Amino acid sequence: xxGPTSENSTSASVLSAVHVTVxxxxxxxxxxxxxxxxxxxxxxxxxxxxxxxxxIVRSKENPNxxxxxxxxxxxxxxxxxxxxPHFQALVPSMDGISETVELDVSSKALPIxxxxxxxxxxxxxxxxxxxxxxLYDTSTGSTAQIADLxxxxxxxxxxxxxxxxxxxxxxxxxxxxATKRDVLHPFATHADIFWADGIAAGTPTNLGGxxxxxxQFWDEFSQAGGWGSTDGKVATAFTSQGGNGGGGELACMAMxxxxxxxxxxxxxxxxxxxxxxxxxxxxxxxxxxxxLEDKLKCRRQGLRLAxxxxxxxxxxxxxxxxxxxxxxxxxxxxxxxxxxxxxxxxLMERSITPHISLTKRGATAAPKRALxxxxxxDYVHDATxxxxxxxxxxxxxxxxKGVVTDDKDFIESEEKLSTFDVVxxxxxxxxxxxxxxxxxxxxxxxxxVVGAHAAIAAFLNGKDASGATIxxxxxxxxETIFGSHFKNHPPVQTGKVSLSMKHALAPxxxxxxxxxxxxxxxxxxxxxxxxxxxxxIVAILDETTIEGGLMGEKHPLVWYRELGDNKAxxxxxxxxxxxxxxxxxxxxxxDYVTTILEAGIRFCCQNSGA
Numbered sequence: 251x252x253g254p255t256s257e258n259s260t261s262a263s264v265l266s267a268v269h270v271t272v273x274x275x276x277x278x279x280x281x282x283x284x285x286x287x288x289x290x291x292x293x294x295x296x297x298x299x300x301x302x303x304x305x306i307v308r309s310k311e312n313p314n315x316x317x318x319x320x321x322x323x324x325x326x327x328x329x330x331x332x333x334x335p336h337f338q339a340l341v342p343s344m345d346g347i348s349e350t351v352e353l354d355v356s357s358k359a360l361p362i363x364x365x366x367x368x369x370x371x372x373x374x375x376x377x378x379x380x381x382x383x384x385l386y387d388t389s390t391g392s393t394a395q396i397a398d399l400x401x402x403x404x405x406x407x408x409x410x411x412x413x414x415x416x417x418x419x420x421x422x423x424x425x426x427x428a429t430k431r432d433v434l435h436p437f438a439t440h441a442d443i444f445w446a447d448g449i450a451a452g453t454p455t456n457l458g459g460x461x462x463x464x465x466q467f468w469d470e471f472s473q474a475g476g477w478g479s480t481d482g483k484v485a486t487a488f489t490s491q492g493g494n495g496g497g498g499e500l501a502c503m504a505m506x507x508x509x510x511x512x513x514x515x516x517x518x519x520x521x522x523x524x525x526x527x528x529x530x531x532x533x534x535x536x537x538x539x540x541x542l543e544d545k546l547k548c549r550r551q552g553l554r555l556a557x558x559x560x561x562x563x564x565x566x567x568x569x570x571x572x573x574x575x576x577x578x579x580x581x582x583x584x585x586x587x588x589x590x591x592x593x594x595x596x597l598m599e600r601s602i603t604p605h606i607s608l609t610k611r612g613a614t615a616a617p618k619r620a621l622x623x624x625x626x627x628d629y630v631h632d633a634t635x636x637x638x639x640x641x642x643x644x645x646x647x648x649x650x651k652g653v654v655t656d657d658k659d660f661i662e663s664e665e666k667l668s669t670f671d672v673v674x675x676x677x678x679x680x681x682x683x684x685x686x687x688x689x690x691x692x693x694x695x696x697x698x699v700v701g702a703h704a705a706i707a708a709f710l711n712g713k714d715a716s717g718a719t720i721x722x723x724x725x726x727x728x729e730t731i732f733g734s735h736f737k738n739h740p741p742v743q744t745g746k747v748s749l750s751m752k753h754a755l756a757p758x759x760x761x762x763x764x765x766x767x768x769x770x771x772x773x774x775x776x777x778x779x780x781x782x783x784x785x786x787i788v789a790i791l792d793e794t795t796i797e798g799g800l801m802g803e804k805h806p807l808v809w810y811r812e813l814g815d816n817k818a819x820x821x822x823x824x825x826x827x828x829x830x831x832x833x834x835x836x837x838x839x840x841d842y843v844t845t846i847l848e849a850g851i852r853f854c855c856q857n858s859g860a
Contacts, residue, residue: 324760392490549601627679808823
């Protein structure tokens with residue numbers, strides 16, 4: 251029953267569904283124990299991304315014969331299944347008390363089936379998280395604050411991923427053109443629309459309509475082929491207006507008209523969050539959401555969008571919006587409108603309490619925390635603000651709390667560092683800390699560490715802004731953690747990157763081609779982790795396509811490992827020197843860089859402290 255493997259010569263073969271059939275003979279005296287382990291294996295396998303079917307059936311003619319029937323979305327998903335702790339713990343034990351009669355790995359012979367056509371997409375959506383995009387335009391920051399509050403509300407429901415994005419576009423005549431509009435959140439791309447199951451689109455109220463940048467974004471999305479490809483998604487709208495009665499509800503309806511034209515199903519909200527406060531057509535806030543009632547409206551709208559996505563798209567009955575309405579009516583009486591004298595503390599507590607389905611299950615634990623460490627003592631990387639913003643948004647999507655800092659006390663203080671579950675080092679340089687003990691304790695406890703691009707170029711015995719001088723590390727801390735350290739890099743150039751798909755990260759990398767041309771800084775390292783059996787290589791560089799490479803045939807670019815008895819997850823990606831990779835203007839290669847980094851962050855988040 252041990253896992254089969256296969257060589258994948260093309261991306262098409264990697265992405266096709268894989269069927270596994272295992273025929274077992276189990277002696278009567280072992281069947282109870284074998285089935286108990288099989289039940290646990292099936293239950294945990296069903297939770298994996300890419301598991302379409304996992305069943306154990308019994309022969310009617312031979313009561314000692316069992317058949318394990320599996321279907322996986324792709325070979326990388328199956329390969330990742332073989333690396334899971336439950337597979338490695340349970341399968342050898344099951345094999346030890348049974349006999350394998352036959353093991354077969356196959357692919358679908360018919361190009362399509364009725365079951366595939368009708369239910370595969372639905373089943374896959376049920377197993378993955380719901381995806382929500384908060385898309386906004388802003389000139390004064392008001393709509394951005396509403397967007398953040400809506401995101402907070404959406405994250406009150408579990409298994410929801412949230413992206414907050416600002417539409418790109420030129421500055422208005424009343425804006426400072428030097429102001430960077432993507433400081434709080436990255437610029438939106440068309441890929442964000444395709445990714446999302448549900449969208450909250452927010453615009454300043456401009457003459458009772460939407461802003462020109464918001465309209466331009468959707469016009470360009472249509473011309474790029476987006477029109478007719480988003481039917482079945484759900485959407486809502488929000489706006490900031492100059493004052494109460496300033497046309498906010500007209501702007502929400504105008505925004506919804508655009509969304510309806512693209513096939514989105516838009517919805518109204520009947521909830522009241524205060525005696526006089528509702529958002530039937532979407533949150534319409536006068537300037538910034540400063541008072542309690544405005545914040546309550548925004549959070550409730552985010553929660554309602556999450557409920558619609560979870561119930562109608564992910565098929566989660568417990569997320570039916572009526573559950574929230576029932577809480578209101580049980581608390582305030584029918585029709586669920588808080589009375590005039592409702593206490594503000596009660597209303598606020600309600601707006602930040604996790605969804606009622608989680609409260610019933612007792613799943614109200616505080617979110618996990620990530621430390622994003624950006625200290626640069628020598629060379630200052632221009633891309634670091636965009637990178638940090640992107641990483642912070644990514645943790646927000648995961649439902650984590652991210653903290654960005656360059657204060658080394660967060661690394662050197664065990665009391666502070668112990669409050670974080672994952673540490674991310676971004677583009678660091680110089681002697682960024684001196685006390686290694688808290689970080690080593692963090693790893694000893696099984697907690698994750700991520701390194702991005704120039705992170706392992708800290709602690710060098712010289713300075714060279716060009717990066718060409720070969721230098722040695724002044725501390726072995728990063729070599730201990732990541733397995734290697736920066737040595738130097740040749741000038742920026744274009745090289746060929748090759749991706750491996752035989753590892754735990756593969757299911758999250760299916761949108762990245764197995765080979766692609768890429769322009770970046772390509773680092774040389776003190777040791778080649780490709781030769782380390784305890785390190786898994788995700789991507790390598792073809793050194794024949796660049797000048798100045800010193801690592802040989804297997805030049806590592808991206809890798810991960812597990813350290814210590816508690817298997818602390820460690821991930822490093824050398825890709826990503828430029829800001830455009832993180833701000834939505836990097837094209838397909840920007841998507842490749844961030845998709846790979848996201849896969850590594852997910853790996854560390856999912857396995858940190860496990």
